[in-house]
Amino acid sequence: MYEAHFGLKQLPFTLTPNTSLFHGLSPHYExxxxxxxxxxxxxxxxxxxxxxxxxxxxxxxxLINELPSNVELLYLxxxxxxxxxxxxxxxxxxxxxxxxxxxxxxDRIHEKIIDLHAEGxxxxxxxxxxxxxxxxxxxxxxxxxxxxxxxxxxLQIVLFGxxxxxxxxxxxxLRQLRxxxxxxxxxxxxxxxxxxxxxxxxxxxxxCENNPFxxxxxxxxxxxxxxxxxxxxQVCHKSLLIAFSEQVNNVPSKAVFNAIIDTADxxxxxxxxxxxxxxxxx
Numbered sequence: 015m016y017e018a019h020f021g022l023k024q025l026p027f028t029l030t031p032n033t034s035l036f037h038g039l040s041p042h043y044e045x046x047x048x049x050x051x052x053x054x055x056x057x058x059x060x061x062x063x064x065x066x067x068x069x070x071x072x073x074x075x076x077l078i079n080e081l082p083s084n085v086e087l088l089y090l091x092x093x094x095x096x097x098x099x100x101x102x103x104x105x106x107x108x109x110x111x112x113x114x115x116x117x118x119x120x121d122r123i124h125e126k127i128i129d130l131h132a133e134g135x136x137x138x139x140x141x142x143x144x145x146x147x148x149x150x151x152x153x154x155x156x157x158x159x160x161x162x163x164x165x166x167x168x169l170q171i172v173l174f175g176x177x178x179x180x181x182x183x184x185x186x187x188l189r190q191l192r193x194x195x196x197x198x199x200x201x202x203x204x205x206x207x208x209x210x211x212x213x214x215x216x217x218x219x220x221x222c223e224n225n226p227f228x229x230x231x232x233x234x235x236x237x238x239x240x241x242x243x244x245x246x247x248q249v250c251h252k253s254l255l256i257a258f259s260e261q262v263n264n265v266p267s268k269a270v271f272n273a274i275i276d277t278a279d280x281x282x283x284x285x286x287x288x289x290x291x292x293x294x295x296x
Contacts, residue, residue: 015255016254016257019258019263020222020226022220022221022222024220024221026216026220026250027216027246028251031071033072035215035219037212039208039211040208041064041201041203042072045064046073046080048197049077049199050080052197053085053136056136057170058159058194059155059194059195059196060196061144061175061195061199062172062175062201063174063175063179063180063198065203066176066244067242068201069243070175070201071142071174073174077172078140084134084135085136086138088104089140090141090142091143092143093141094146095148096150097150097151097154098119100147100151104139104158108123108126128168137169137170138169138170138171138172139155139158139172141172141174143174145175145179149188152182155191156190156191203241204236204241204246210232213232226257228265231270234267234270234286240281242279245279249274249277249280252277253270253273256273267286267290271285
């Protein structure tokens with residue numbers, strides 16, 4: 015690819031979440047801090063929501079790395095399941111027999127969680143893409159959230175989802191689950207300064223000594239992507255590819271312009287010269 019051309023040791027703008035390139039900007043740091051604090055306090059159900067591309071999966075992976083050693087994590091990345099399948103998935107994560115009816119599964123899971131609690135473990139479930147959970151599965155989670163001692167919850171649940179999850183939870187039939195969510199975090203888009211810092215950090219952390227993007231170009235990328243990290247990554251990656259194909263060390267503004275035009279869901283600029291989104295091109 016273009017790593018050698020720009021002196022990079024890795025690709026800085028891949029779509030696959032890369033925890034080594036995590037930059038602790040406010041939206042992500044606040045979400046991580048909220049979840050870790052809620053877990054330490056023994057809260058039952060915690061929710062993290064954000065628009066597509068704002069970094070929910072990366073935050074989830076960072077949290078997995080930051081969890082205390084006494085946490086027994088049950089990770090469910092595929093939430094498309096009914097209530098019985100959810101019980102089986104939890105049993106599998108706990109290395110339990112998945113056969114039998116719902117009552118048998120619940121009894122095994124409950125006993126295992128009590129045993130882990132006796133060992134000083136905190137049992138935490140992470141569910142990614144939680145907006146895809148069926149109503150039946152959400153009700154199953156609520157019932158598991160009722161497992162508790164006199165002092166704390168035996169099972170803590172963290173839901174990661176798109177804004178559609180918030181809309182789902184407003185339904186009357188889900189009001190009991192909604193009322194059990196004690197802490198929520200919202201992953202917002204990056205502002206202009208955060209976007210500039212994000213691009214600079216990823217370039218530098220990937221080994222490039224001289225940032226090939228100008229400040230004007232980074233501002234243009236922010237405006238075109240509305241500060242959505244996934245779109246920022248796509249535009250920057252395509253811009254670097256174009257610059258590499260032209261064998262230049264600094265990204266031309268025309269390359270950024272073409273990358274924006276080529277990327278779905280970006281706001282399209284009408285021109286890039288002599289001004290790029292109102293910022294004069296140097």
